[in-house]
Amino acid sequence: MSRTDPALAAGSGAWGTDIRAAQVSCFRELTRDNYLVDTVNYTIYNKIVVAGFRHKGLEEIYRTGKTRRIGADHIRKCVRILQLLEVAEKPEDMNIAGFRFHQLQGNPRRWSVRVTGNYRITFGWSGENALDVDFEDYH
Numbered sequence: 001m002s003r004t005d006p007a008l009a010a011g012s013g014a015w016g017t018d019i020r021a022a023q024v025s026c027f028r029e030l031t032r033d034n035y036l037v038d039t040v041n042y043t044i045y046n047k048i049v050v051a052g053f054r055h056k057g058l059e060e061i062y063r064t065g066k067t068r069r070i071g072a073d074h075i076r077k078c079v080r081i082l083q084l085l086e087v088a089e090k091p092e093d094m095n096i097a098g099f100r101f102h103q104l105q106g107n108p109r110r111w112s113v114r115v116t117g118n119y120r121i122t123f124g125w126s127g128e129n130a131l132d133v134d135f136e137d138y139h
Contacts, residue, residue: 049086051126054134058082058121070135077115078135085133091125 053059057069062082070078081099088094091111095101100114104122110132112120118139124131 049129050082050133051129051131052133054132055136058133058135074115074119074135078121081113081115081121082133085123085130088130089128091123 050062053062055069057067058078060067060069061075061078065079067075081094084094084096091103092101094111094113098114100112102112104110104112108124110122110124112122114120115135118137120136120138121133122136123133
């Protein structure tokens with residue numbers, strides 16, 4: 001499955017339907033009266049990318065786009081991280097400057113991404129899905 005258009009592949013939960021990839025074809029036709037008509041065909045693949053949550057607040061953000069379980073100063077970054085988890089094919093795709101991405105010790109394998117000072121989003125991985133996504137206070 002290709003992910004050639006990340007803008008189309010980034011939607012899920014509160015951001016639209018679960019979209020993993022899209023093929024777009026546009027045709028422009030000139031009608032008899034010289035009006036330009038665009039026809040756009042989308043092939044959309046639906047797939048659950050984030051397989052489960054440990055933190056109810058993150059699940060609420062993912063499903064509805066709002067929550068009271070996470071502080072207002074953390075919500076925007078949490079939404080951005082969840083959107084990136086959606087389009088990631090492997091955990092290493094979350095290695096973005098400023099996120100302080102790292103693998104945690106222990107078994108099963110888990111990874112961590114920094115939200116703010118001592119708050120992190122941690123997650124496991126199976127195939128192409130993030131598992132047990134959690135919002136944790138490290139201190």
